[in-house]
Amino acid sequence: MAGIQKAKSEETQRRVLEAAVKAVEKGGLEALQIRKIAADAGYSVGSVYKHYEDQDALVTAVDTVTLARIKAAMAQAVDGISDPLAQLKALARAYLAFAQQHRNLWQTLFALKMAEGAPTPDIHVQELVDLLGFIAGPLRQLEDGLDEETLAARTRTCFAALHGLVAISLEDRFVGLTEDVLDREMMFLVERLAGR
C-alpha cells in the first residue's frame, strides 16, 4: 500500500468540511467554531489547521459548497422550460426557495466577513458567473438587440433586484409578507424587469 497518506489527508479534509457545513446549517456563522468542528469531525484542532489556513478559509470552503448547491438548484429549476419569461420566474422561485430552506448557509454566503484585502477565490467568481449565466440566457431572448456589455450589466441588475427581495424577505425587521403576496410581488418584479 502506498496511498494511505493521501487517502487520510483527503478524508480528514472532507470530514472537517462536512462538520463545518453541518455546523453552519444548524447554527449559522457563529456556530463555525474550530474546537467544535474538530470534535465533531473526530480530530484535534491542529488537524483542522493542517487543511484550512484559518477560520476564514473554512468559511470560504463552506460558501463554495453553498454556491454549488445554489447552482444545482438553478439548473434544476430551468430544466425542461423553454419560454424565457417562464425560465426567469422559475429561477426566481428557486432562488427564494433555496434561501428559505437553507437560510443559514445563504446568510453566511452573503455575510461578507472576509478580510478586507482578501481576494475572492477563483472558484467563487466562476460559480457566480455561471449563476448569472442562467439569467443572461432568457434575458437575451427577451431583450434582443442588446449589446453584450449592456446585457451583462442588465443581468447583474436583475439578479441584484431579486437578491434584494429575497434578502429583505428573510429579515425579521421588515413586516413579513404572506407567502402568496411574496410570490405575487416576486412575479411582478420579474415581469417588470423582463419588460412584460
Next chain:
Amino acid sequence: MAGIQKAKSEETQRRVLEAAVKAVEKGGLEALQIRKIAADAGYSVGSVYKHYEDQDALVTAVDTVTLARIKAAMAQAVDGISDPLAQLKALARAYLAFAQQHRNLWQTLFALKMAEGAPTPDIHVQELVDLLGFIAGPLRQLEDGLDEETLAARTRTCFAALHGLVAISLEDRFVGLTEDVLDREMMFLVERLAGR
C-alpha cells in the same frame, strides 16, 4: 447643584456611542471592541456596560444612528422635487450614495448579527416605516388605483430591489460596474418598477 449625575450619565452614554460609531466607520463591525471603545471614550470597560447591556446593544445603538442618517439623506433627496418619478430616482441615487460614502455603517446595519430571538427595537421599526414612506408617496401617485395593502407590499418590493442593487454593487465578488453604467442600470430599474 442637583443634576450632575444625570449630566454625567448622559455624557458617558453619548461619548461611548460616539466612539462606537467612529470605530465602525473606520473599521467596520469587527472594530466595535469594548476595550478599544472604552479607551477611546475615556472610560473603563465597566462603564460601557453601565449604559449598554452588551456588545449587541451597542451595535443596535450604532445602527439607530445610521438609520437616522439615512432618513435625513432621503428627506434631503426629495426636497424640492414634485415629479413622482424624479423623486424615486433621487431617492435611489441618495441611497446608493449613502451606502458608498458610509460603507461600513451601511454594511453593519445589514450585517444581521443580532441574536436569533432578539426582537427588533421599536425605534428601528419606526425608522424603517418612515424610510418606506418616502417610496410609498411617489408610488401612490404613479400607480393610482392600488389598494393600500398592495401598495405597502409594492413599496417593500421596490425598496428591496434597490437595496439589492446597492448591496451587490458594494461587493467585490461581482464584476464591478462603472459609475456611469451603475447609474444607468439603477435608473432602468426605477423606471421599470415605476411602470414607465
Next chain:
DNA sequence: CCTAAAAAATGAACAACGTTCACTATTTGA
C-alpha cells in the same frame, strides 16, 4: 523485515476577546 525521513495528528499554551463583579470615588438628599 528494519529504519530513518516525511507526513499526519495531538493537545497544551498563548493572546485577544466579551463579560462580570467586588471595590473605590463621587454625588445626592436630609
Next chain:
DNA sequence: TCAAATAGTGAACGTTGTTCATTTTTTAGG
C-alpha cells in the same frame, strides 16, 4: 455632616482563534 445611591474602576474569568513542540503513523530504500 453623613449615609444611601449612583458613577466609575480594573483585575479576573471563561471562551474564542491560533501556534507549535511533541508523538504517532506512513513511506521508501537497503
